[in-house]
Amino acid sequence: xxxxxxxxxRLILAAPATEMAHEHEATxxxxxxxxxxxxxxxxxxxxxxxxxxxxxxxxxLAFRAVATEWPPAGTPELEVILPAINTVxxxxxxxxxxxxxxxxxxxxxxxxxxxxxxxxxxxxxFLAGQVYEYTQLEFTLQTGLFGGTxxxxxxxxxxxxxxxxxxxxxxxxxxxxxxxxxxxxxxxxEAANLYWHFVDGVWIVLFLLLYxxx
Amino acid sequence: MQITDNQxxxxxxxxxxxxFTFCTDHKVIGIQYMVTSFVLYLVGGFLAMLIRAELLTxxxxxxxxxxxxxxxxxxxATIMIFLWLIPMLAGFANYLIPLxxxxxxxxxxxxxxxAFWMIPPAAVLLMSSxxxxxxxxxxxSYPPLSMDPATLIGQSLWLSSVILLxxxxxxxxxxFVTTIWEMRVPSMGxxxxxxxxxxxxxxSIIILVATPxxxxxxxxxxxxxxxxxxxxxxxxxxxxxxYQHMFWFYSHPAVYIMILPGMGLVSEILPVYARKPxxxxxxxxxxxxSIAVLGFIVWAHHxxxxxxxxxxxxxxxxxxxxxxxxxxxxxxxxVATVWGGKLRLTxxxxxxxxxxxxxxxxxxxxxxxxxxxxxxxxxxxxFVVAHLHYVLFGGSVxxxxxxxxxxxxxxxxxxLNEWWGKVHFYSTFIGFNLxxxxxxxxxxxxxxxxxxxxxxxxxxxxxxxxxxxFLLGVSTLPFLGNVIYSWxxxxxxxxxxxEGLTLEWTTPSPPPVENFERLPVLTVGPYDxxxxxxxxxxxxxx
Numbered sequence: 001x002x003x004x005x006x007x008x009x010r011l012i013l014a015a016p017a018t019e020m021a022h023e024h025e026a027t028x029x030x031x032x033x034x035x036x037x038x039x040x041x042x043x044x045x046x047x048x049x050x051x052x053x054x055x056x057x058x059x060x061l062a063f064r065a066v067a068t069e070w071p072p073a074g075t076p077e078l079e080v081i082l083p084a085i086n087t088v089x090x091x092x093x094x095x096x097x098x099x100x101x102x103x104x105x106x107x108x109x110x111x112x113x114x115x116x117x118x119x120x121x122x123x124x125x126f127l128a129g130q131v132y133e134y135t136q137l138e139f140t141l142q143t144g145l146f147g148g149t150x151x152x153x154x155x156x157x158x159x160x161x162x163x164x165x166x167x168x169x170x171x172x173x174x175x176x177x178x179x180x181x182x183x184x185x186x187x188x189x190e191a192a193n194l195y196w197h198f199v200d201g202v203w204i205v206l207f208l209l210l211y212x213x214x
Numbered sequence: 215m216q217i218t219d220n221q222x223x224x225x226x227x228x229x230x231x232x233x234f235t236f237c238t239d240h241k242v243i244g245i246q247y248m249v250t251s252f253v254l255y256l257v258g259g260f261l262a263m264l265i266r267a268e269l270l271t272x273x274x275x276x277x278x279x280x281x282x283x284x285x286x287x288x289x290x291a292t293i294m295i296f297l298w299l300i301p302m303l304a305g306f307a308n309y310l311i312p313l314x315x316x317x318x319x320x321x322x323x324x325x326x327x328x329a330f331w332m333i334p335p336a337a338v339l340l341m342s343s344x345x346x347x348x349x350x351x352x353x354x355s356y357p358p359l360s361m362d363p364a365t366l367i368g369q370s371l372w373l374s375s376v377i378l379l380x381x382x383x384x385x386x387x388x389x390f391v392t393t394i395w396e397m398r399v400p401s402m403g404x405x406x407x408x409x410x411x412x413x414x415x416x417x418s419i420i421i422l423v424a425t426p427x428x429x430x431x432x433x434x435x436x437x438x439x440x441x442x443x444x445x446x447x448x449x450x451x452x453x454x455x456x457y458q459h460m461f462w463f464y465s466h467p468a469v470y471i472m473i474l475p476g477m478g479l480v481s482e483i484l485p486v487y488a489r490k491p492x493x494x495x496x497x498x499x500x501x502x503x504s505i506a507v508l509g510f511i512v513w514a515h516h517x518x519x520x521x522x523x524x525x526x527x528x529x530x531x532x533x534x535x536x537x538x539x540x541x542x543x544x545x546x547x548x549v550a551t552v553w554g555g556k557l558r559l560t561x562x563x564x565x566x567x568x569x570x571x572x573x574x575x576x577x578x579x580x581x582x583x584x585x586x587x588x589x590x591x592x593x594x595x596x597f598v599v600a601h602l603h604y605v606l607f608g609g610s611v612x613x614x615x616x617x618x619x620x621x622x623x624x625x626x627x628x629x630l631n632e633w634w635g636k637v638h639f640y641s642t643f644i645g646f647n648l649x650x651x652x653x654x655x656x657x658x659x660x661x662x663x664x665x666x667x668x669x670x671x672x673x674x675x676x677x678x679x680x681x682x683x684f685l686l687g688v689s690t691l692p693f694l695g696n697v698i699y700s701w702x703x704x705x706x707x708x709x710x711x712x713e714g715l716t717l718e719w720t721t722p723s724p725p726p727v728e729n730f731e732r733l734p735v736l737t738v739g740p741y742d743x744x745x746x747x748x749x750x751x752x753x754x755x756x
Binding site for chain 1: 321325384387392395443450459460490
């Protein structure tokens with residue numbers, strides 16, 4: 001484009017005037033119905049959330065980089081089997097939930113609901129596994145940097161899983177309302193999907209950082 | 215092209231009572247932001263007067279104990295940054311963005327209202343800390359200073375307040391980005407956006423990316439303070455410098471959160487009163503975006519004396535100096551805009567030109583501070599205090615005042631008194647320079663900041679500074695009186711009293727609910743001043 005704002009009237013005159021008027025007429029008639037921007041806004045929110053986790057991850061890496069020995073001497077070895085199973089469950093749940101979007105686009109609300117309920121169950125198993133792991137650990141939040149970062153990172157992520165489970169439960173409840181979700185309009189389903197994939201992605205990074213990369 | 219059938223009837227502007235409710239009208243929310251933050255500005259200003267009263271003499275004698283002084287300057291800075299400038303500029307953005315881009319409201323009106331209503335509780339939390347012994351570690355709250363068990367309650371209140379304000383800021387930014395990106399009238403491409411909209415776009419992206427990192431740092435600090443973790447506690451293996459990194463990763467970009475919208479306001483105001491097209495429209499727009507990006511790689515220049523390694527200091531010195539380039543582009547563009555124009559020296563124009571001149575001073579001392587050797591010499595002295603006030607007061611606050619004088623007729627439908635406006639400008643300008651110019655010298659002589667007592671040899675300059683400070687305090691009164699009186703009884707303003715070309719001037723003053731009867735079609739650019747045949751009344755062609 002070669003127009004500067006100071007010469008922008010050329011641009012406007014170049015556009016077919018009648019077409020533009022039509023566009024405006026439509027907007028004036030249905031002035032409260034601007035396109036649904038909620039998914040756009042929700043994505044921005046997740047960008048912000050991601051930065052929060054990035055901040056915490058970088059802090060964790062910095063602690064590790066500065067420490068003379070990591071994990072610090074005397075720290076009990078972390079059990080990997082249980083969190084690995086948990087990881088498989090959570091990653092699989094993302095694929096399960098993804099089916100719900102296909103279902104709702106076909107107008108299959110009961111099917112969508114079933115996929116959601118399955119995902120909620122998997123999320124609950126993950127949380128239960130996490131709580132069980134907490135009870136088995138021999139260190140606490142106050143056990144130096146290792147315990148502190150471990151519990152803050154996993155706890156913070158666990159909180160997000162819990163919120164995700166609640167979000168999905170909300171979608172299930174709402175899906176019983178007639179015409180609440182349609183093949184065209186189902187922001188709640190999309191947002192819950194997006195959020196769950198996000199939580200899943202954060203866990204993969206977290207799992208690698210805390211359990212795998214020594 | 216007649217749109218007569220089904221044309222909706224516009225409601226009149228909101229009743230005054232709605233200003234005290236959870237209202238979703240962006241104009242109401244904008245004014246709620248502005249009035250709330252101005253009240254808090256008066257509180258923060260009062261605390262500044264207390265600081266200057268204390269520093270009138272070399273001894274620590276005004277406050278019962280020096281700790282109170284620490285609390286006063288801590289709360290002063292926290293208010294001025296988080297409860298005055300950031301929400302005040304968010305108020306302008308709320309009011310102006312939908313009007314400027316031809317939208318009927320923000321993208322998410324309810325989230326918008328929620329974001330505003332997080333601010334009063336946060337303000338109450340912060341103020342209430344005075345009853346429990348306020349936070350004393352400065353607005354930066356560096357550990358281990360902020361870990362003092364004596365200020366545990368005050369520091370916790372500070373933390374909860376700032377986390378709340380950060381969340382409010384993020385919700386606002388989501389709204390701004392979505393609104394700007396998705397809700398412009400169809401005839402407005404990005405290169406027809408007014409520069410204030412560009413500035414807020416850049417600002418909102420900074421908020422979205424940087425604020426969560428501050429939240430992360432403050433959460434870790436809260437854990438250290440309340441739960442006995444050792445993240446920033448070296449005795450347990452923690453790293454206090456890491457807090458500084460995380461804090462400044464937000465707080466340096468936060469400087470741009472406070473200055474970019476001000477630059478945007480000034481870019482709107484100068485062409486209107488100079489009756490000339492803005493010089494270098496695209497250069498100003500792109501420089502806003504490049505400041506937003508570059509702003510993320512300069513933070514450690516706040517930490518040149520924190521044991522930062524040599525290579526890192528070199529890197530951050532160079533990047534910090536590079537920021538001066540886009541900033542300089544803006545300054546030269548403003549000067550070129552005013553150059554040879556047909557100037558109308560209204561209070562708005564005076565403040566806008568005051569902004570440009572004072573911001574240059576702050577910008578130059580900023581380049582000096584970016585240089586490692588100078589910074590090491592003047593770290594934590596009054597030179598830094600002088601620099602930041604030239605940028606944030608001489609810059610942002612002047613821009614805010616300019617904006618208030620410019621858009622007050624639009625917001626209230628009434629004019630401010632010009633004569634009192636000029637009294638306000640000249641007293642502010644003189645008081646400001648009297649207060650902050652001598653601080654440069656005090657800093658170079660080595661007077662440390664954040665200390666209630668000082669060496670007697672600094673006395674003369676401090677008396678000068680305090681005098682200027684009190685004058686600055688008094689200079690707020692004509693403004694306050696002018697605003698209150700004019701809002702009630704000022705002469706009525708028409709829709710476009712300054713003959714501006716941006717879309718907000720095509721609406722009546724004050725604009726009705728949902729702003730536009732019919733969505734406007736752009737026929738002239740936002741800055742097409744001084745061209746024959748582009749009279750403001752021709753902006754909307756039906």
